[in-house]
Amino acid sequence: xxxxxxxxxxxxxxxxxxxxxxxxxxxxxxxxxxxxxxxxxxxxxxxxxxxxxxxxxxxxxxxxxxxxxxxxxxxxxxxxxxxxxxxxxxxxxxxxxxxxxxxxxxxxxxxxxxxxxxxxxxxxxxxxxxxxxxxxxxxxxxxxxxxxxxxxxxxxxxxxxxxxxxxxxxxxxxxxxxxxxxxxxxxxxxxxxxxxxxxxxxxxxxxxxxxxxxxxxxxxxxxxxxxxxxxxxxxxxxxxxxxxxxxxxxxxxxxxxxxxxxxxxxxxxxxxxxxxxxxxxxxxxxxxxxxxxxxxxxxxxxxxxxxxxxxxxxxxxxxxxxxxxxxxxxxxxxxxxxxxxxxxxxxxxxxxxxxxxxxxxxxxxxxxxxxxxxxxxxxxxxxxxxxxxxxxxxxxxxxxxxxxxxxxxxxxxxxxxxxxxxxxxxxxxxxxxxxxxxxxxxxxxxxxxxxxxxxxxxxxxxxxxxxxxxxxxxxxxxxxxxxxxxxxxxxxxxxxxxxxxxxxxxxxxxxxxxxxxxxxxxxxxxxxxxxxxxxxxxxxxxxxxxxxxxxxxxxxxxxxxxxxxxxxxxxxxxxxxxxxxxxxxxxxxxxxxxxxxxxxxxxxxxxxxxxxxxxxxxxxxxxxxxxxxxxxxxxxxxxxxxxxxxxxxxxxxxxxxxxxxxxxxxxxxxxxxxxxxx
Amino acid sequence: xxxxxxxxxxxxxxxxxxxxxxxxxxxxxxxxxxxxxxxxxxxxxxxxxxxxxxxxxxxxxxxxxxxxxxxxxxxxxxxxxxxxxxxxxx
Numbered sequence: 001x002x003x004x005x006x007x008x009x010x011x012x013x014x015x016x017x018x019x020x021x022x023x024x025x026x027x028x029x030x031x032x033x034x035x036x037x038x039x040x041x042x043x044x045x046x047x048x049x050x051x052x053x054x055x056x057x058x059x060x061x062x063x064x065x066x067x068x069x070x071x072x073x074x075x076x077x078x079x080x081x082x083x084x085x086x087x088x089x090x091x092x093x094x095x096x097x098x099x100x101x102x103x104x105x106x107x108x109x110x111x112x113x114x115x116x117x118x119x120x121x122x123x124x125x126x127x128x129x130x131x132x133x134x135x136x137x138x139x140x141x142x143x144x145x146x147x148x149x150x151x152x153x154x155x156x157x158x159x160x161x162x163x164x165x166x167x168x169x170x171x172x173x174x175x176x177x178x179x180x181x182x183x184x185x186x187x188x189x190x191x192x193x194x195x196x197x198x199x200x201x202x203x204x205x206x207x208x209x210x211x212x213x214x215x216x217x218x219x220x221x222x223x224x225x226x227x228x229x230x231x232x233x234x235x236x237x238x239x240x241x242x243x244x245x246x247x248x249x250x251x252x253x254x255x256x257x258x259x260x261x262x263x264x265x266x267x268x269x270x271x272x273x274x275x276x277x278x279x280x281x282x283x284x285x286x287x288x289x290x291x292x293x294x295x296x297x298x299x300x301x302x303x304x305x306x307x308x309x310x311x312x313x314x315x316x317x318x319x320x321x322x323x324x325x326x327x328x329x330x331x332x333x334x335x336x337x338x339x340x341x342x343x344x345x346x347x348x349x350x351x352x353x354x355x356x357x358x359x360x361x362x363x364x365x366x367x368x369x370x371x372x373x374x375x376x377x378x379x380x381x382x383x384x385x386x387x388x389x390x391x392x393x394x395x396x397x398x399x400x401x402x403x404x405x406x407x408x409x410x411x412x413x414x415x416x417x418x419x420x421x422x423x424x425x426x427x428x429x430x431x432x433x434x435x436x437x438x439x440x441x442x443x444x445x446x447x448x449x450x451x452x453x454x455x456x457x458x459x460x461x462x463x464x465x466x467x468x469x470x471x472x473x474x475x476x477x478x479x480x481x482x483x484x485x486x487x488x489x490x491x492x493x494x495x496x497x498x499x500x501x502x503x504x505x506x507x508x509x510x511x512x513x514x515x516x517x518x519x520x521x522x523x524x525x526x527x528x529x530x531x532x533x534x535x536x537x538x539x540x541x542x543x544x545x546x547x548x549x550x551x552x553x554x555x556x557x558x559x560x561x562x563x564x565x566x567x568x569x570x571x572x573x574x575x576x577x578x579x580x581x582x583x584x585x586x587x588x589x590x591x592x593x594x595x596x597x598x599x600x601x602x603x604x605x606x607x608x609x610x611x612x613x614x615x616x617x618x619x620x621x622x623x624x625x626x627x628x629x630x631x632x633x634x635x636x637x638x639x640x641x642x643x644x645x646x647x648x649x650x651x652x653x654x655x656x657x658x659x660x661x662x663x664x665x666x667x668x669x670x671x672x673x674x675x676x677x678x
Numbered sequence: 679x680x681x682x683x684x685x686x687x688x689x690x691x692x693x694x695x696x697x698x699x700x701x702x703x704x705x706x707x708x709x710x711x712x713x714x715x716x717x718x719x720x721x722x723x724x725x726x727x728x729x730x731x732x733x734x735x736x737x738x739x740x741x742x743x744x745x746x747x748x749x750x751x752x753x754x755x756x757x758x759x760x761x762x763x764x765x766x767x768x
Contacts, residue, residue, distance in 0.1 A: 105728070112711070124696070248729075353725075353726045353728075356715055674692075675685045
C-alpha cells in the first residue's frame with residue numbers, strides 16, 4: 001500500500017516539477033519579448049504562492065492525527081524532501097553563501113554544523129522517538145519522565161526556541177518582499193505572514209508536509225541554477241560543486257594581486273586615518289560635538305551669503321548638521337561604530353581558504369576555538385530542534401524513520417555542497433570584474449541593492465576607481481544579486497526570489513506548527529482539558545496558529561537582529577534544553593523526573609544568561625543597564641549552548657543519582673523503546 | 679528467556695555500531711578541523727585539504743554514516759525477526 005502511495009506521489013511531483021520548468025521557460029520567453037522585470041518578479045511569487053495555497057487547501061483536514069503528524073503516512077523519500085525544505089530556511093538560502101563570502105573558511109562552521117547534527121539525529125534520536133509514537137517532544141518527555149513538570153519545561157523551551165527562529169524567517173520574507181515586490185518592509189512582513197498561513201492553517205502538518213515537498217523542488221532549482229550558469233560562464237562545466245576548486249586557485253592569485261596593490265594600500269591608509277580621527281573626536285567629547293556643530297553652522301552661513309554656492313551643497317551640509325548625534329552618549333556610540341567600520345575597511349582582508357586567520361598565535365587560537373564551539377552548538381542544536389525531530393513522527397514505520405534521516409541529509413546536501421561554490425564564484429566575479437573598475441560605470445545592481453542598504457561604495461581616495469576596501473557588501477546580497485552579478489537574464493533573479501521565499505515559508509510553517517502543537521496539544525489538551533473533543537482541540541490549534549503568527553510578524557517588523565544570529569540563538573536554546581534530556585532519556589534508564597527537570601532548567605538558564613549578558617549591554621524595556629559581560633574564553637553569544645549543554649548533562653546525572661530511580665513502568669517503556677516491536 | 683537474550687544481543691550490537699560511527703563523526707568534526715591550517719598545505723584539484731574537508735569532505739562522511747547506520751539497523755531488525763509493519767497505533 002505504501003508503494004502505491006509512493007508511486008502516486010512520484011507522478012504528482014514529477015508533473016509539478018515539469019510544470020514549474022515550463023513556467024520558467026515561458027517567463028524567460030516573455031522577458032525576451034520585453035516584459036518588464038517587476039512583472040516577472042510578481043509572476044514568480046504569485047504562481048508559487050498560488051500552488052502552495054492550492055496544496056494547502058487540498059490537504060485540509062479535521063483529523064487530529066492528520067493535523068499533528070500527517071497521519072504518519074509520509075514515505076521516507078518525501079519526508080526527506082519535506083525535512084530538507086523545513087531545514088533550509090532563509091538563513092541557509094540567503095545568509096549562508098553570503099557568510100561564506102565574507103568569512104571564508106570560518107563560515108564553514110555553519111556548513112558543517114548544520115549538516116553534521118543529522119548524524120546525531122539518526123544515531124541517537126529519530127528511530128527511538130518514532131518507536132515511541134506520540135505527537136510532540138514534550139509528549140515524549142512527559143511519558144519518559146512522568147508528570148507534567150518535564151512537559152511544561154519542554155513546552156517553554158519549544159516555544160522560546162521556535163519563536164526566535166520563526167521571527168528570523170518572517171524577517172527574511174519581509175526582506176524578499178521589499179526587494180522583489182517593492183513593498184515597504186513592514187508590509188512585506190505581513191504579506192509573508194499571509195503566505196505562511198495559507199499553507200498551514202487548514203491542513204496542519206499534512207498540508208505543511210506536502211507543501212514543503214513542493215517548496216523543496218522550487219528552492220533547490222532556484223539555488224543551483226544561477227551558480228550552474230555562472231560555472232558554465234567561468235569554466236564551461238555546469239557542475240559548480242566539482243570545479244570550484246579550480247576557481248579557488250584562480251581566486252587565490254587574484255587575492256594576492258588585489259590585496260597588495262598600491263591603490264588598495266592607499267585606500268586602507270585613508271580609512272586608518274579616518275578611524276584615528278574618530279578616535280580623537282571620541283576622546284574629546286563633549287567639546288568635540290559642540291565644535292562639530294559650530295563648524296557646520298559656520299560653513300552653512302558662509303555659503304548662504306555666497307551667491308555662487310549651490311543650493312545642493314547647503315542642503316547637504318544642513319542634513320549633516322541635523323544628523324549629528326544629540327548628546328555625548330549618542331555621539332560615543334555612533335562615532336564608535338563608525339570607527340569600528342573604518343578599522344575593518346582599513347585591515348587587509350583574509351584569503352578565502354585560510355583557516356583560523358589572525359595576526360597572532362593568540363588570535364588564531366581564539367578563531368579556532370570559536371569555530372569548534374560554534375560547530376558543537378549547531379550540531380547539538382540541530383539534533384534537539386523540535387520542529388525537525390517531529391518530522392520523524394510522520395513516517396509510517398521505524399525503518400522508514402531511519403531511511404528518512406538519510407534522505408533528509410541527502411536533499412540538504414544538494415544545497416550545502418553548493419553554498420561554498422556560490423561564495424567562491426561570486427567572489428571571483430567581483431574581484432575580476434568589479435574591483436578596479438570605474439565607479440561612474442558600475443553595473444545597475446549596485447545602485448538597486450544600495451537603495452536597500454545592502455551595498456555601499458565610497459571613493460575615499462578619489463581616484464574614480466573602485467578599490468576592494470571601498471566596497472561594503474551585506475552578506476545577504478550575495479545570493480540575491482548573483483544572477484545580476486553574472487549578467488544572467490532577470491528571469492533567474494525572479495527564480496531566486498521564489499526560491500528564497502519557499503525556503504522561508506517552509507521553515508516558518510514547520511516552526512509555527514511546532515509552537516502551536518506545543519501550546520494546543522501539550523498545554524491545553526494534556527494538562528488543562530484532557531476531555532476536550534477532537535473538534536475543539538482543532539479549533540484551539542487553528543486559533544493559536546493565527547495568534548502566534550501575528551505576534552511573530554509584529555516582532556519581526558521591528559528588525560531585532562541579523563537573521564543568522566537569531567537562528568544561532570534558537571539553536572543554543574534548543575540544544576541546551578533538550579539534547580541532554582532526550583539522549584539520557586533514551587540511553588540511560590536511571591535518568592528520572594527530578595534529574596530531567598533540573599537538567600533542562602539548568603541548561604536553559606545558563607545558556608540564556610550567557611547569551612543575554614554577552615550580546616546586550618542594556619535592555620531598555622526591562623529597565624536593565626550595564627549588564628554587558630566579556631565573553632568567557634572568547635566564545636561569542638551565538639555559541640552560548642557550549643556552556644548549557646554540558647551543564648544539562650551533569651545536572652541530570654547528578655540529580656538522578658541523588659533521587660529515587662524511575663518507576664518500573666517507565667523502565668519497561670525504555671526497554672520497549674530499545675527493542676523493535678515483535 | 680531466549681527473547682531477552684536476543685534483545686540484549688540486539689541492543690548490544692546497536693550500541694557498538696552507534697559508538698563506532700559516533701567516533702568517526704567526532705574525528706571528522708573536531709579533530710580534522712583542529713588541524714585545518716596544517717592540512718591546508720595539501721592541495722587537491724585546487725582545493726586546500728583543510729578547506730575541502732570543511733566544505734565537502736565532512737559532509738560526504740556524514741551522509742555515508744547515516745546511510746550505513748540505516749542499512750545496518752534495518753538488516754538487524756530483519757535478522758532479529760522484527761517486522762514493524764504491524765506497528766503500534768498512535
